[in-house]
Amino acid sequence: MRIGELSRRTGVSVPTIKFYVREGLLPAGELTSPNQASYGEAHVRRLRLIRALLDVGGLSVAAIRGVVMAVDDPAQSVHEVLGAATGPMVPRYDREPGGGIEEARKGVAGLIAARGWQAHPSSPAAEALAVALVALDEVGHGQFVEVLDAYADAAEGVARADLDYVAHHVAREELVESAVVGTVLGDAIFSALRRLAHMDASDRMFGQAAEGGGAG
């Protein structure tokens, strides 16, 4: 197809498509004449991935370039590509980790070992967890680690549901796009559900439900 049709199919404007080609995010079309190029289904899929990373993931153009390079590298396994694609989307804090970071890292490594997770203790997710635990400790909530197993149980449940979905609904060539979208939107969905569940718990603890319970 020509670039105009690619634009219509994907909802991405022609100048933006050209920008993605210049930036190395999207392969150039096949030249059919000196000033005309032809695009295929792979371009449609790639544009969808780019828009998902940009709109849903909030990634920078530089970060997206890293993801598509991993996707395009035949030497990388699906497992590695999934890690490269979803690794940059770990929520991070701008702050430097404080003094307790080494101890927190040991705690995270211990948790991973105790749960039997095949996950590297030096992965970005493990580091993000350690940094968050240090931040909690710094604001006086170091004892929160006591409830970490409840969080890990919930994370296993959600990860199982995610993989079940992937196994039943996702074609192999769309695996990376789905992993990116699912990782980011799954976070948003879970955090929204967690707040709804908090509202319910807060209502029962501090709201009218609690008052009604006290009177009854």
Added chain:
Amino acid sequence: MRIGELSRRTGVSVPTIKFYVREGLLPAGELTSPNQASYGEAHVRRLRLIRALLDVGGLSVAAIRGVVMAVDDPAQSVHEVLGAATGPMVPRYDREPGGGIEEARKGVAGLIAARGWQAHPSSPAAEALAVALVALDEVGHGQFVEVLDAYADAAEGVARADLDYVAHHVAREELVESAVVGTVLGDAIFSALRRLAHMDASDRMFGQAAEGGGAG
């Protein structure tokens, strides 16, 4: 205490403390002479809350002003203050919701009713959930709603753990600060754990463990 000691106790610089007073985030100290003010424990707690909202929550000064106004309003119940404090921290997308938003809102209201949650279907969290579901649908993953109950189960488990922690470890005057910190850092902790659990699941599905399993 004088402003210098308040600065040392909280790690917030004197000019920054003065900025917070000018912006209405921190009450002014009690004047003990025309150019000297005295600060108390309430100022220490308030500065911790402001730093938590800023550093951990990533909130703007304007958003923090809204939170501290809710905290200071005696007409608001603890339940309302918790909602006001944690409401602005629902992750949002910049995009406008697409055409399916009304249907998604009905789906969210149905989920809240089915789970028996005391949570309003027009709350920011419910709206954030509806927007995320529309975004999923737009990228071709509308069937993801099938696994939403697994997410809701996990969210209930985490919310229970959060409230257990609050009930056992948090003094009433620190409830709002803890709710803010716990809401934001809890999201970060959960998303990091979810990624670690994904790595484990991906390894078993696509990695060496899967290959080993196939050979055995």
